[in-house]
Amino acid sequence: MNLKATFIAILLSLFFVFPHYTASDVFNYFVIPAERVGDITRSSTESDLKRIYGVENVKRHQIYIGEGFEVEGTILFPDTEKELRIEWRNDFKEPQRITITHPNTKWVIDSGVTIGTTINQLEKINKGRFKLTGFEWDYPGRTVSWEKGVLPIQLQLDLDSDVELPFEEQRMVVGDGYFNSDNHIIKKMGLKVESIYIRWDI
Numbered sequence: 001m002n003l004k005a006t007f008i009a010i011l012l013s014l015f016f017v018f019p020h021y022t023a024s025d026v027f028n029y030f031v032i033p034a035e036r037v038g039d040i041t042r043s044s045t046e047s048d049l050k051r052i053y054g055v056e057n058v059k060r061h062q063i064y065i066g067e068g069f070e071v072e073g074t075i076l077f078p079d080t081e082k083e084l085r086i087e088w089r090n091d092f093k094e095p096q097r098i099t100i101t102h103p104n105t106k107w108v109i110d111s112g113v114t115i116g117t118t119i120n121q122l123e124k125i126n127k128g129r130f131k132l133t134g135f136e137w138d139y140p141g142r143t144v145s146w147e148k149g150v151l152p153i154q155l156q157l158d159l160d161s162d163v164e165l166p167f168e169e170q171r172m173v174v175g176d177g178y179f180n181s182d183n184h185i186i187k188k189m190g191l192k193v194e195s196i197y198i199r200w201d202i
Contacts, residue, residue, distance in 0.1 A: 029082065029106040033154035033198050037084065037098050037107070042200050046074055046092040053077070063087055063099075066138045081106045089201070100196040109196070111151060119159060119181055119191040126151045129182045132159060136174040141191060144178055153202060158195035165189065 031037045039052050050058045053076060063073035063085050074092070076084040084107070085099040100107050100115065108114045111125050123129055126149030133142045141159040146152075164170075169185050179186055 029108060031107055031109045031198065033109060033152045037198055040084075040086075040095060040098065042095065044095060046086075046088070049074065049076060049086075061085075094200075096201045098198040098200075100198075101194070105196075107196070109155060111155075113151075113155070113157070113193065113196070115193055115196065117193045119186070119189075122151075122157075122159075122193070123181055129180050131178045131180060132186075134173050134175045134177050134179060135170075137176055139176070141194075154199050156197040156199050157193050158197075159191040160194040161189040161191045163188070163190045 029038055035041065040049065046058065057077050059075045059078050061073060061075045061078070062070040063075075064070050065087070071087055073088060074086040076082070076086065081102050081104050083100075083102050083105075085101070086095055087097045087099075088094060089096045103115055105115045113122065113125060117125075126146055128147055128149040130143055130147050130149055130151070131145040133139055133144060135141055139158075141161075143155075143157045143159070146155075165185065165188060169188070173179055173183065173185050173189075
């Protein structure tokens, strides 16, 4: 299948999974983790974002990165379904990590992953299990390896759940250790994607 045919197939699948999306949504908010987030590429600068998306939609802001630390970054389309948080290298001239967290985000990964995707759907998309961190610490439920699956290393996710497990089960999956997504306790948690990271620092 050539590139054009592949893109059309992805486009059709996204319309099926997300029927509320328009063609404009898919083209404007389409993410290929190794290459681009919408019109943002690895070589984009903050000045490029202002030119592409409008100065009024690009704001400097402190971005929390974990363990009590923040860095100065950029928020694109703040407080909207299109919001992105961007961390930089080289004085705002090279995107390092792009974060998506809005529960009704317009952004969708080329594989179909988005906010709210379930752990079972992820395993199906990845064509296999994957590894994630334990819970109740600074980086809970974060993917660390797609194992032998097909999802790219530039895509990292945080998964979370509202399900309360008995203490004796919950304590088996806490802390900074790694767990397989098909772990029987992990499966009981009903995990869903809460945050999406596009990692251009690896």
